[in-house]
Amino acid sequence: MKKPISSIVVLGAGSAGLLAALTLRKKLPAAVSVRVLRSPRIGIIGVGEGTTPNFPAFLFDYLQLDEERFFREVRPVWKRGIHFIWGPRGEFPYAFGNHYSVSDTGFRRPNGFYSWGDPYAAGFIGRMMQQRKVFLPDDNGQPRFDGAYGYHLENVRLVSWLEAEARQVGVSITDAEVTGTARDGDRIRHLVVDGQEVVKADFYVDASGFRSELLHGALEEPFQSFADTLICDRAVVGGWEREGGDPIQPFTTSETMPAGWSWRIDHREHVNRGYVYSSAFTTDDEAESLFRKRNPRVETTRLVNFRSGHYRRSWVGNVCSVGNSAGFVEPMEATALMVLCMELRALAASLQEGRLELRSSLIDLYNRFSENVWSEIHGFLMVHYKFNTLLDTPFWQHCRDLPLPEDAARIVGFFQENGPSSFARDWLLPRASQFGTEGWWALLVGQKVPWKIQPPSPQEQKRWAERQIRLEHAVKHALTTEQILATMDSPAHWQRAREARTRQPA
Ligand SMILES: Cc1cc2nc3c(=O)[nH]c(=O)nc-3n(C[C@H](O)[C@H](O)[C@H](O)COP(=O)(O)OP(=O)(O)OC[C@H]3O[C@@H](n4cnc5c(N)ncnc54)[C@H](O)[C@@H]3O)c2cc1C
Known part of the structure; x- marks a missing residue:
């Protein structure tokens, strides 16, 4: 039997390191110590300000952190999606939530089929984005937080809030720079800190940002670059x-x-x-x-x-790398914090499943999961470049000429024959797809990639136009960010939120 881990050192205290420390502290038994080392001289990257909806879900559902404190200290605002000034239409929305891939009552096909003329018509979030509105009101005029939102937040504020939360649950944080390492094969034996002190742990999380001090620096894991196909740097x-x-x-x-x-x-x-x-x-x-x-x-x-790409394996021996030190792709879809949350859930689950033993089968599985995540993001981002005809500069000509990776080409090929169909999504998309058919169709309909299916009948078009009137009516009363912030900052809002939570069944 392998010895279960009882001590963890996290290298780095940017959003990746602090979230990793919080996750492991909260999800592993209390007897496992979690210590963070960070270098004030190197500091944090200080960029990374948009999130996807999995971020609030990770903080408040999975980690059960205090939402009121988060709002008070991080001061985020809500993000409902991305407004692309892009493609042959000149603009289109990528709204969070399910719009293209669901069918409204009475329609034969998913809404994406009827949205060719106007992608804002696919669902109420796109319409709200168009009008700078953020949430629909409930019967009392209060915002209905429907779950399909991310945040805009300042990286520095986020990091200082995470630090306070981590300390509160017993994570120790030390200002110290790792200046050397000792390794045994594919394991780290110890770290050398500030040129002298030796720091040992059973398990190390490398969250040292682009420096990737342990995974790349010490263990020499090779980098798989996307620089030929995602050329922004x-x-x-x-x-x-x-x-x-x-x-x-x-x-x-x-x-x-x-x-x-x-x-x-x-x-x-x-x-x-x-x-x-x-x-x-x-x-x-x-x-x-x-x-x-x-x-x-x-x-x-x-x-x-920056450079787009990822290390071949994220977890090697007793080192698992997360955040920018494991991989990074250009920030078009704000995927870094999204991937980080996925990595941390998978890491905590693997350690729980292995009863804190470092089992090679679980490490292999984790690395396969991570490889799949990067591979889908790579293809998904390339689709943004492939079909954007808004400008015809040498950069855009070059990007449009690049062939798509095999998986992305298959998804686009399916769309070109079948349109924004919800058929066979489980066979078509990678397992545990991060974007779902919703994300892929939003991009392809948005960029006006044509498909072969007949257009909707005149009757269906008429009913779709009537649906638009109902949608417009609903959105007319939607709230702006400023209106909601005026109540969020008041103690009454949090009192209501607490009452709502205590009313919920356990
Ligand atoms: C241009 C750009 C835009 C971005 N936009 C977004 C976005 O909109 N949304 C999003 O999700 N992400 C975005 N990102 C990614 C963003 O950087 C990450 O989400 C996030 O901030 C994670 O950073 P990190 O913690 O991995 O690294 P860092 O913040 O760089 O932290 C690294 C930590 O390691 C420590 N460290 C390093 N070496 C040592 C050492 N030898 N000894 C001790 N400590 C050490 C540092 O001191 C620091 O504490 C963007 C990135 C770029 C480049």
């Missing part, structure tokens, strides 16, 4: 303070740019923008100057370099 980032009357947009904007694309993320007090570009198609100076021209209110700017 830099971002210039900046923002400005919001002025009164400037409405908070409840979605991320992704806008086509000559050598890449640009995001806009709204926070309560300021707006953050970034131009993600390929250094093969523009220079840093050119990118910065275009970014400033398009965003004259931008104050200081910052350049961030």
Whole structure:
């Protein structure tokens, strides 16, 4: 029998390291110690501000963290999806929730089939995004939090809240830089800290960001690069303070740019923008100057370099890598925190299943899971580039010419023959798909990729138009972010939320 682990060291205290420490502390027996080491000299990356809906679910359903404290300290706003300024239509929504792949009562086919003329018509969240609204009201005029939302949050605020939560559950956090390691084959024997002290644990989580100190640095796991197919490798980032009357947009904007694309993320007090570009198609100076021209209110700017890809295995011996140190793809769909939550659930479940023993069968399974996650994201992001005809610069010509990976090509081929069908989704998509048919169809309908099926009959079109009137009517009374924040910041809101929770059956 292998010896069960009783001590864990997490290297890094960015969002990945702190969330890993919290997860392991909360999900493993209390006898397992969890210690975080972080280097104040190196610091955190400080970017990463949009999430997907799995993030609130991870924090509040899975980890059972305190939502009120989160709102008070992190000050997030809600994100209902992505507004793409993209493709032959000029724009389209990628709304969270199920819209394209579900059928409204009385319709023969999923809603995606009727949304060709107007993707905003697929469901109420897209319509709300179009009108800068965020949630429908309940009978008392209070927001109905329906679960199909992520957040816009500031990385630095998130990290400081996570640190406080981690300390509260007994995670110890030490300021210390790892300067060396000793290994036995594919295991780390100990870490050397600040050039002298030896730190030992049974298990190590590498959350050291792009440096990947343990997985890559010490264990020399090779990197599988996507650089030939996801060619953006830099971002210039900046923002400005919001002025009164400037409405908070409840979605991320992704806008086509000559050598890449640009995001806009709204926070309560300021707006953050970034131009993600390929250094093969523009220079840093050119990118910065275009970014400033398009965003004259931008104050200081910052350049961030990255590479898209992942390490071949994320878990080797007694080291499991999470967050940017395991892999990263350009932030088009804000997948990093999403992948992190998936990784941490899988890691905690594997350690629980193995009764804290490091079993090779569970490690192999974890690595297969992680490989599948990266592979789907890779194809999904390439589809964004393949069909965007909004600009015809050398960058976009190059991206459109790139062949899709096999799995993504199969999904697109199915769509071109069968349209946004919900048939056989379990055979078509990768197992445990992160985006589901909903995500794939949102992109393909949004980018006007044609399919062969006959258009809806005139009767169906008439009924679809009538449905739109009902949708418009429902959305007319939807609430803006500002309206909701005015009540969220009040003690009465949290009193109501607590009462609602205590009324729920256990
Ligand atoms: C341009 C850009 C935009 C992004 N946008 C998004 C987004 O919208 N949504 C999203 O989900 N993600 C986004 N990301 C990804 C984002 O960076 C991650 O989600 C997230 O912040 C995870 O960071 P991390 O904790 O892995 O790394 P980091 O924040 O870099 O933390 C690394 C930690 O390791 C420590 N460390 C490193 N080496 C040592 C050492 N030798 N000794 C001791 N400590 C050490 C550091 O001090 C630090 O504490 C974006 C990334 C980029 C580059």
